[in-house]
Amino acid sequence: MDIASRPSEPIANPETADAAVPPQAPATVRRADYRPPAWRVPETHLDFALGLDATTVVTTLKVERAGDEPLRLNGDGLAARRVAVDGVAANAWHMDGDDLVIDLPGDAHEVTVETALNPAANTKLMGLYASNGMLCTQCEAEGFRRIAFFPDRPDVLSVYTVRMSGPKAQFPILLSNGNNTASGEGEDGSHWAEWHDPWPKPSYLFALVAGDLVANSSTFTTMSGREVALNIWVRDGDQARTSHAMDALKASMKWDEETFGREYDLDLFNIVAVSDFNMGAMENKGLNVFNTRYILADPETATDMDYDGIEGVVAHEYFHNWSGNRITCRDWFQLSLKEGFTVLRDQLFSQDMGSPAVKRIEDVRILRSAQFPEDSGPLAHPIRPDSYQEISNFYTSTVYNKGAEVIRMMRTMAGEAAFRKGTDLYFDRHDGEAATCEDFVKAIEDGTGLDLAHFRKWYEQAGTPRVTARLEHDGTTATLVLTQTVPPTPGQPDKAPMPIPLRVALFDRATKAHPGEELVVLDGAEGRFAFDGFATRPVLSINRGFSAPVAIEAEQSVDDLVFLAASDDDPFARYEALQMLVVRHLVAAVENGSADAAEGAAIRAAFAAILADETLDDLMRGELLILPGEAYLAEQLMVADPGAIRTAREALKADLGAALSDAFEALHARASAVPYSLEAAARGARKVKTQALVYLAAGRPAVAAKLAKAQYDAADNMTDRQGALMTLAGLGGPEREAALEDFHARFAGNALVIDKWFSLQAGSLHPDVLSHVEALARHPDFTMSNPNRVRALYMAMAVNPGAFHDASGRGYAMIADLILALDPINPQTAARFVAPLGRWRRIEPGRAAMMRAALERIAAAPGLSRDTYEQVTKSLGSD
Ligand code: B3K
């Protein structure tokens, strides 16, 4: 199979083409151009003769006319070996680009097409590909067309029957969607299996796996008493590391029954873990395919964060069975219909499984570090985009995480019980359909009784709204005065105000109490909300629980923030007050070149109080101790100097580490005495233990080196070992080399842990990090063909401002080199590296020029993939 990117299409208007841009602009797909399919495909039969480097596929489709146009079967790099209509070899077909178009005379036909593939040569990891001797598929969004000619769009739902045959020794396990209906032995050591999925599905949910796999098997009894067989398939030797994933799967199945009333609908649920995978996992009906990193865990090799990641992703993919599979998307512009909603569902699940407060803070931190920068940069787009060139570029933090926040706002406004009525109505009304975001909002509106007419703007407008908040106090009345602006984004210069639900409390400073939380909805550009019964001026706590994904600029004094950081009864608001205190302090330090001493003292006191507060559990304490990230700090500045941000942030860490060194040492000692378990208290202890090292490394490096070495040597789990190694890797010195060497030797052959070894070094605070990355790229364990390894090295570097924004520009050049080298191999993964360079407009001019030059160098390269082309040209664009 030709695995090169699609043939170029001509530029729509050559007069507007920039001479510097290669003439390869892909066509733009627009939401407004949606047309229903001209043909339905009620039944699909696929027959695979499997081989690693030669697979043939015979596709037989029952098609029914639904419009006037000929039948268009999408392909991508495929050639038809044979075409038959109603069993007779056909000539009335032609290729239109990569698509096969057949003029069919009647209203219902059977169309058969044979194609041939080379899975081993498929380095894009889209379609059917080989990974570690097994065969597997990835079809979302448009990978099925790399396997078979088909109307590869999510609104064509079909019932699939799949037959596959292949050498039994090589592929003892043969899996597809649905149920295994028949199997048998063939000649010459081959065998075959037939699978039937009774649920109509779009082609992006098709999956096939063939390989030498073993299962961790269990069962789950659904709420109506049906027993479901569960299997997690891995390579032999990995079974023991699947129990956490299995527990997470069962917990998800139960939780979805209890929380959303959703029951599983097949008798079998298979998960397969593969090492070569472009993203986290994929929700194929009845046959989820996972990146090994979201399945395999044991205490020796996986951190507490890895455990949480597995629980969240297993749940996410499982929840897609309803939000995505039973109700799918009409077109790819509706992606947030399934992704935003499913992210919200997995967030709520993880909140219920662990600490709701900590999970909420973590989710907000992800939003602010990934989505806020996206929303203020050249790739900003609404959660329901209006156009794309390559849909793979729209699996973004905006569609996923902001999408979840938008639905969470509806839930906050409706209340949990009414929201459930809305989702019940949605599942009921649209079951079996390919639906739109509008269908979802309408169902929530009808089910909850909310008027969401104006709220729909959240689906249309990109950009993070900015809300200013001020409190007026007169007599016994406190009035909250709010304004909002939604900043311009590419293609959207003017924005309308949007309804913004803000949970608010007004605290009495003396009693530390408030009369009850209120929900105010700021619906216009300005709003005034009066509250009675305040003889003295109260302290404002706003956007509690992060009820809206907005940036708040509140008139709050340092005293107010210190008060809230110590006394707010909403854990998120408490965290937020402390973050705000630190953000203001660091932004002022960056802008003025020096930090305010009184503010610095207030921050030290607040941190001391958190270290001493016995009412806090360690998981929450660890959360409160995390300083605002550099990307989020850069967001606060119109034009950021990443070097100055790093310096100011490290200086604050050093100041806190030195001033509170006794408390941090005591914390480290206390936490080190807690034995390993997965219980919250032990996990919390591990979290604060490494936090203590982080501050001590900045403020008391010699002490930190000693403690980190001891922590490394005593570690009986990966959380402690990784935390210690991170500290040592940042500090340098003889302990650094010894620990890195030990770590590599100890875990040689365990790809997921070797990924950590790469990431730790590329994400390090060490001043020579770029030279380390260069050397690591030449390490025998480095390979461009495994996305996990590429991300482990280069994404860790790209999000490490000290490395990426090195004043020499070397970081930018290295990422540009990577993109150019990776693009022909794996465009989807290559294109993900463009966004960090795309921030150039918000970076100080010296670095900005070098970032832009790196983008221009990429843009000038011939034969770029659609993926990279779109991201690079948008990043350079003039909007
Ligand atoms: N739906 C998949 C993502 C597919 C990405 C394709 N480029 C995983 C998920 O969101 O659950």
Ligand code: ZN
């Ligand atoms: Zn998803």
